[in-house]
Amino acid sequence: MFEVIYVEEQLIDHPRVLEIKKKYPHSEIKLINSIQDVFGRVKKPYLQKRFNLNLFLGEKKGQLVKLAPAAYGLTGEPHYYFIHAYNCIYECNYCYLQGYFHSPDIVLFLNHDEISQEIKQVAKSYHADHPDKKVWFHAGEYSDSLALSHLSGELNHYFKLFKELKDCKLELRTKSINIKELLKEEPLENVITSFSLSPAHRIKSNDLKTPPLKARLEAIGTLVERGFPIGIHFDPIIYDDQFIPSYEELVDLLLEKISADKIHYISLGVVRFTKEVYQKVQKNYPESDLLAQEFVRSFDNKIRYNRPMRLWMLGKIKQILLDKGMALDRIYLCMEDQDYDPMVINHES
Amino acid sequence: MKLLTFAHRGEAVAFLASSNFSPVDFYFDGLLKSNDCYLLITGEGPQNASEKTITVLANFNQEISEVYNLGVAGSLTTKLKKYDLTWVRTAYAHHAEKLEFKSFSSPSTRAEFDCLTAFVRVVDPNEKQKFSLIASIIDRELWAVASAAHLFKKNFYSLKVISDDLIASSEDICKFVKEEAPKFSQILFKGFEQREFIKPEISSPLLSTSFTDDPLFYLTTSQERKLHSLLEGLRLKGFSLEEILNFKEVREIKAQEKLPKERTRLLLQYLIDRLNPISAKIRESIEDSLTVLKEAKITPSYDPSFEDDWLGISVRIQSSRDLEKVKNALKIFSYEDFKKIFNGQFDV
Numbered sequence: 001m002f003e004v005i006y007v008e009e010q011l012i013d014h015p016r017v018l019e020i021k022k023k024y025p026h027s028e029i030k031l032i033n034s035i036q037d038v039f040g041r042v043k044k045p046y047l048q049k050r051f052n053l054n055l056f057l058g059e060k061k062g063q064l065v066k067l068a069p070a071a072y073g074l075t076g077e078p079h080y081y082f083i084h085a086y087n088c089i090y091e092c093n094y095c096y097l098q099g100y101f102h103s104p105d106i107v108l109f110l111n112h113d114e115i116s117q118e119i120k121q122v123a124k125s126y127h128a129d130h131p132d133k134k135v136w137f138h139a140g141e142y143s144d145s146l147a148l149s150h151l152s153g154e155l156n157h158y159f160k161l162f163k164e165l166k167d168c169k170l171e172l173r174t175k176s177i178n179i180k181e182l183l184k185e186e187p188l189e190n191v192i193t194s195f196s197l198s199p200a201h202r203i204k205s206n207d208l209k210t211p212p213l214k215a216r217l218e219a220i221g222t223l224v225e226r227g228f229p230i231g232i233h234f235d236p237i238i239y240d241d242q243f244i245p246s247y248e249e250l251v252d253l254l255l256e257k258i259s260a261d262k263i264h265y266i267s268l269g270v271v272r273f274t275k276e277v278y279q280k281v282q283k284n285y286p287e288s289d290l291l292a293q294e295f296v297r298s299f300d301n302k303i304r305y306n307r308p309m310r311l312w313m314l315g316k317i318k319q320i321l322l323d324k325g326m327a328l329d330r331i332y333l334c335m336e337d338q339d340y341d342p343m344v345i346n347h348e349s
Numbered sequence: 350m351k352l353l354t355f356a357h358r359g360e361a362v363a364f365l366a367s368s369n370f371s372p373v374d375f376y377f378d379g380l381l382k383s384n385d386c387y388l389l390i391t392g393e394g395p396q397n398a399s400e401k402t403i404t405v406l407a408n409f410n411q412e413i414s415e416v417y418n419l420g421v422a423g424s425l426t427t428k429l430k431k432y433d434l435t436w437v438r439t440a441y442a443h444h445a446e447k448l449e450f451k452s453f454s455s456p457s458t459r460a461e462f463d464c465l466t467a468f469v470r471v472v473d474p475n476e477k478q479k480f481s482l483i484a485s486i487i488d489r490e491l492w493a494v495a496s497a498a499h500l501f502k503k504n505f506y507s508l509k510v511i512s513d514d515l516i517a518s519s520e521d522i523c524k525f526v527k528e529e530a531p532k533f534s535q536i537l538f539k540g541f542e543q544r545e546f547i548k549p550e551i552s553s554p555l556l557s558t559s560f561t562d563d564p565l566f567y568l569t570t571s572q573e574r575k576l577h578s579l580l581e582g583l584r585l586k587g588f589s590l591e592e593i594l595n596f597k598e599v600r601e602i603k604a605q606e607k608l609p610k611e612r613t614r615l616l617l618q619y620l621i622d623r624l625n626p627i628s629a630k631i632r633e634s635i636e637d638s639l640t641v642l643k644e645a646k647i648t649p650s651y652d653p654s655f656e657d658d659w660l661g662i663s664v665r666i667q668s669s670r671d672l673e674k675v676k677n678a679l680k681i682f683s684y685e686d687f688k689k690i691f692n693g694q695f696d697v
Contacts, residue, residue, distance in 0.1 A: 006482070028426075030482055038482045042441045045454045051461070052438070102450070239627065292582035294625040296654040306655040308631045311693025 001053065002027045002106075006038060008058040016110050016153055017057055023151070027055070034058065039086075040102045047284055049091065049104035060084070060109035064118040068138060079136040080122055084109050084154060085143035090175060091208040093288050094236055094271055097142065099280040106148070112157045119161065123168050133167075134190075140173035146193070147176040159185045166190060171231060177211040177219040187227040192264050194231030195220055197254065199246035202238055205289065213253070221257040230258055235269030235334055237313055239293065239305065247317050251324050260325040268317055269334035270310040273303045351386040352413045352503075354402055356393050356490050359530025360420045363538035364388060380405060387413065395442070395468050395493035402497035415506065416498040419537050422464060422488040422509035423471075425481040429462065429511045432532075434540040436460035437507035441484055442492035444468040448483065453495035457506050464509065466492035486511065506544070510536045559594060560616065567609035572617060579620040586624070596623070627697065631655055634695040638687045645678030646671070658691035660684065 005027045011017050012031065021029060032038055035058040060083055068079035086107035087097055098104075109115070119137055126135050139145045139158070149155050155172075162170045170191045172182075182193065198206065200213040211219075220230055232254065234247070254263075271290070273281065275297075281290055298304040305313070318331055355361040358379075364370075368383040379390035379401070389405055391398040398418075406413060429435060438460035442449035445468070465484035471477055480487055491507050498505035510533045560566050561573055568576060583593055593599065602615045622629035639649045642662065650661040666672050689695075 032482065041450070042448050042483055043450055043452045045439060045452070048439065048454070287585065289585045289587075292585040292624065294628050296656055298656055306628060306631070307658075308655050308691050308693050308695065309627045311691075312627065312631075312695065312697070313693075315693045 002055040003052050004028045004030055004054045006030050006032050006035070006054060006056045006058075008032060008034060011057055011059070011110060014057075014110055019153070020055070020057065020151055024055075032056075032058075035107060036061075039105060039107060042102075044103040044105065046098040046104050046280065053089075054105040056105060056107040057110060058107065059111040060115065064115045065122050065137070068136075068141075077134050077136055078126055078130075079138060080119075081138040081141040082115050082119060083142060084112065084115060084139060085148070085152065087142065088144050089147050090144060090210045092175075092210065093206050093208060093281060093285040094238075094273065094277075094290060096274065096277045098284060099274070099277040100142070106143075108148070108152050112154050116157065116161045119168075120165065123165055127167060135168045136171060137168060138171045138173060140171075144174050144176050145172035146174040146178050146182065149176075149178055149181040153181070155181045155185060159188060159191060162188055162191050173233070175207060175210045175216065177215045179219050179223060182223070182228065183226060187229065189229060192229045192231045193223060194233055194265075194267075196233040196235055197250060198234070198236070198238070199242070199250050201242070201246065202240070206236075206238065213250070217253055217257050220254070224258045224262060229264050230262065231264045232266045233269065233334070234317060235267060236271035237268060237317065238271050238290065239309070239313060240289070243313070244316060244320075248320055251320050255324060260321075260327070263326065263330065265330045265332060266321060266326060267332050267334045268314050270305060270313055272298075275301070275303060278303045350409075350412045351415055351417060352402075352405060352409075353386055353388045353417045353419060354391050354398065354490070354494050355389070355418075356391055356398065356420050357530065358390050360534050360537065361388060361390060362531055363534040364419075364541070367538060375408075376404060377401065391490060391494070394489050395444075395466055398490035399493035399497055402494050403500065406497055406501040406503065410501055413501075413503065415504045416494060417541075418491050418494040418505065418507040419541065420488065420490065420509060421512040421533050422486040422491075424485070424511045424513060425465075425477060425487055426462075426485040429485060431511055431513035432536060433511045434536055435462045435486065435509055435511070436544075437462060437464045437486070437491060437509055439463045439484075440466060440492045440495040440505075440507070442466045442468065443480065449492070451496075453492065453499050453505065455495075455506050456504050462486055464488055464491050464507065466490060508537055508540050508544075510540070559590060563603075565603055565609060566613045566616065568613050572613060575617060576620070579617065579624055582624045583620070598623075628655070630697050631690060631695060634690045635687065638683070638690060641678050641682050645674045647675060647678060655691060658688050660687060 002024055005020065005024060007017055007029060009031050035056045039056050065080050065082045068081050086101055087104055088095070089106065123135050126133070158170060162168060168190060172191065172193045173196065174193065175196050195216055197213065197216060203210065203213050224230060234250075240246075271293075273295075278295075281288065285291075293305065295303045296306045298307065304310055314333060321331055322328060353361070353364060355364075365381070365388070368386075370381040370383045370388055372378075373380040373382050373387070379392070381388045387405065387409065389401060391401045402416070406416070424430065424433075436457045436459055437455060438457070439452050439454045441452050441463060443465055463484040464486045465480050466488055467480070470489070471480065471487060477487070486509055488509065491509075495505045495507070512529070512533065560576060561568055580590075580593065584590075598619050599616065602612055602619060605612060605615070607615070635651060642649050645664075647662050647664045650663070652659060664675055666675060
């Protein structure tokens with residue numbers, strides 16, 4: 001899987017490094033001073049990940065926990081994300097990672113103790129001023145939280161941490177069905193595994209190299225049976241001729257695996273790109289029907305459907321969810337301007 | 350037609366012997382032409398390669414469809430030994446003691462190794478070790494040739510034969526080329542002749558010509574561009590040209606007694622709506638909500654991208670009756686209904 005494994009010199013005897021080396025005996029090992037000396041120093045084409053994927057093992061420097069953008073999660077609570085990895089083994093053709101790091105290679109950071117310390121510090125400072133509020137931490141801003149969990153092996157570390165941090169929540173965001181490591185843990189009320197789902201045909205045409213819908217739903221079913229809290233992301237929502245029936249079917253299939261009252265939240269997000277990422281999509285996926293959609297530059301300069309269309313789409317899906325028993329206060333919009341939140345508008349009308 | 354580039358004549362001898370090449374009277378020596386390709390001897394180093402490749406491409410841009418760089422390279426990996434042959438995947442460069450951020454990738458599907466082009470000859474083993482973190486082979490020209498090809502929007506391919514570490518360590522490149530060049534050239538030529546994986550690009554027929562060549566339509570340059578992008582959008586959504594030409598509405602537009610300019614306007618609007626049915630519905634709903642204003646001869650305007658919910662109106666009043674009409678229309682008009690459409694509340 002990995003052609004070359006680059007290891008920061010100080011980590012050569014790290015137990016995780018030794019384990020990974022054992023798992024990939026045919027990968028060439030190269031020692032480096034720092035990940036920054038090699039990773040992203042030259043522009044490596046994104047699609048080269050199909051034939052030549054390298055792995056970097058190192059320690060994250062600088063700020064380890066960052067404030068999430070506005071409208072990232074449930075409103076009224078602060079959201080932070082921590083960085084334990086860069087890049088993803090999947091190839092979603094709308095993904096912003098194709099324009100982000102200038103390299104598709106996978107980076108795993110192994111200094112989880114330092115990351116944990118910073119999480120504790122952030123939580124402590126926030127709770128000093130807001131003792132009654134929960135603080136959210138998200139893993140998976142720059143990578144899938146579960147896809148490589150068997151390699152990175154950090155889940156146990158964060159489960160232990162959040163068992164202590166009862167006033168905080170951890171979201172593990174994924175499209176993966178790699179739940180083996182997760183199942184080794186005891187479920188915690190404040191650690192939520194959230195799955196990104198789309199209608200089956202959209203997964204096939206957009207979420208390249210990811211597990212199909214059926215497999216993701218199976219994984220959700222297994223986790224529900226074992227008592228793990230589940231969140232759902234319908235993101236990115238893409239319009240096509242089958243838009244409404246395909247989301248009706250998706251919700252039905254989802255509710256066969258998990259009852260509406262057990263879903264902690266469902267976030268809705270319509271497909272969006274920065275200008276740079278959209279140009280990458282044009283270059284990397286010239287035959288994608290994403291390029292046949294009518295997008296405009298929207299309120300935050302991102303490229304999206306026009307405002308009435310995206311609010312219509314969000315409103316339709318919200319209505320489908322409400323009709324099938326999902327509570328309104330568990331549905332939220334991801335990365336939309338709250339000034340014209342259709343959840344409010346349509347609910348009042 | 351292909352453009353084959355070599356740093357040294359010695360590397361090209363097998364190619365020169367294979368075809369009837371004749372010199373081209375050009376700004377500099379080293380450009381030859383056969384029936385199906387140009388062959389350029391660039392000289393050593395990225396500056397020579399860049400200057401000469403760009404000049405040739407600028408002069409023969411229409412004729413040349415793809416660019417090849419062929420020659421020897423040093424190995425930076427144990428996986429590639431002397432006389433091994435490899436197609437290059439991505440070209441990187443090292444210049445003025447730092448890595449160039451920009452890289453160029455070949456569409457070659459069988460390429461497995463990356464090449465780093467050094468702007469100066471590399472003899473220090475530590476430097477080689479450092480470069481081996483980035484690429485598996487090292488040369489002196491490829492990045493410059495690939496950059497030139499990129500400038501002229503041509504695909505580039507590169508075939509390299511491994512000279513072991515001679516290139517990197519030898520102080521006398523000419524001696525090396527003279528001694529071993531015929532053998533390296535033969536290996537390159539054999540590999541080049543087996544390049545069956547590089548399929549000639551089949552350009553898809555321009556869908557828009559079915560309309561632009563039709564005297565029933567008259568398109569300005571910008572309309573032509575718009576038409577092309579609409580047809581391309583429909584193609585990506587799975588419609589063939591035949592299906593598009595057979596849309597009932599397209600046939601009806603063609604049959605209408607209209608001037609070509611008007612017919613074109615109708616065609617473009619239809620294709621826009623067909624490609625974006627929800628936007629068409631939004632436009633229709635907005636127009637419906639404005640009917641009362643239009644009936645009073647008030648000209649409404651709104652954000653054509655639908656992103657902002659402003660409404661502009663202009664009206665010419667020439668009598669008290671006109672004024673009353675406008676007043677009544679504004680009383681009846683529901684701005685809230687207009688705004689609701691922008692908030693996603695419309696029927697589909």
